[in-house]
Amino acid sequence: MSSTAPTKRSQPTNTLPSGKGVYDWVKPFLTTTVGMKVTTAITGTALTLFVIAHLIGNLKIYDGRDSLNAYAHFLKSLGPWLWVARIGLLVAFTLHLVFALYLKKRSSDARPVKYAYKQTVQASWASRTMPWTGLVILAFVLFHLAHFTLGMVGTTDARQEMARKIVQVGYMDLIDDKGRPDVYSMVVAGFSNNIVCVCYVIAQLLLMVHLSHGIASVFQTLGLNTPRIQPALKRLAWGIAILIAIGNIGIVASVRLSWLGDSYVPITRVGDAPPAPVSQPVGEQATPPKKN
Numbered sequence: 001m002s003s004t005a006p007t008k009r010s011q012p013t014n015t016l017p018s019g020k021g022v023y024d025w026v027k028p029f030l031t032t033t034v035g036m037k038v039t040t041a042i043t044g045t046a047l048t049l050f051v052i053a054h055l056i057g058n059l060k061i062y063d064g065r066d067s068l069n070a071y072a073h074f075l076k077s078l079g080p081w082l083w084v085a086r087i088g089l090l091v092a093f094t095l096h097l098v099f100a101l102y103l104k105k106r107s108s109d110a111r112p113v114k115y116a117y118k119q120t121v122q123a124s125w126a127s128r129t130m131p132w133t134g135l136v137i138l139a140f141v142l143f144h145l146a147h148f149t150l151g152m153v154g155t156t157d158a159r160q161e162m163a164r165k166i167v168q169v170g171y172m173d174l175i176d177d178k179g180r181p182d183v184y185s186m187v188v189a190g191f192s193n194n195i196v197c198v199c200y201v202i203a204q205l206l207l208m209v210h211l212s213h214g215i216a217s218v219f220q221t222l223g224l225n226t227p228r229i230q231p232a233l234k235r236l237a238w239g240i241a242i243l244i245a246i247g248n249i250g251i252v253a254s255v256r257l258s259w260l261g262d263s264y265v266p267i268t269r270v271g272d273a274p275p276a277p278v279s280q281p282v283g284e285q286a287t288p289p290k291k292n
């Protein structure tokens, strides 16, 4: 009986995987422990680089309203590329979260009986709390998106551009004198709320703890760690994590200490006076409105 299965010889060689082929190609890797650990390390690195880039961008706040708003305007002008970056970030975040929690669950399921002596366990408290700090960071990011990307949390006073009345508006309705979204005023208004500030500071401290272990683990997973350089890597990881926390908490503190945000009243066009009617040429009568 002749077999219908394709022989190795009859299969096309040197073809790039495409469509479902890509999934079939990566699936065997992603379903192994090593594959999941490497993916968690790579996505974690990408997310850390995003946090660093985001902080560097946010530091433009110290350069003033025009500088921060110009930077935010530039990001928005990237159009489809901004969406490519956003989708990439979302995929990285999802893979990181799902694989990290799955690996943690599998390793604790493999040891149903707890260690008799906690002292025998080498894991630091930062390492043991990774799932919890990670979930708090997820909650923070969701809140942060609602706060500053969607403007769903809180309102602020703003002066109408034309009518010059003060009205209460959402953060997305703030504009600067060049008509761009006023991200500077949004951040200053956002950190005028005590509870919001406390939540931000707690989230940044937990992010610091998470990164201190996460950054060191990347070197371990990728096999770049040796007992000789391990203490230096740990110090490097803590150093990066602390600098990020100082940068982010510094922005919150600077607003609270009034180092940022002057007596400037933000501008809005919400409920503003309608544009002035086009003036009639001399001698021409405006057509009176029709009466029914």
Ligand code: HEM
Binding pocket: 051, 054, 058, 072, 075, 086, 137, 141, 144, 145, 148, 149, 183, 187, 200, 207, 248, 249, 251, 252
């Ligand atoms: C005090 C610290 C922070 C400040 C002042 C801040 C400020 C902002 C602002 C103003 C935006 C909106 C930008 C715009 O719409 O033009 C934004 C977006 C965002 N932030 Fe932050 N951020 C901080 C910390 C963080 C941290 C720690 C993370 C991640 C762990 C983060 C993740 C994001 C994300 C994912 C977006 C959405 C980016 C997009 O798709 O447009 N932020 N942030």
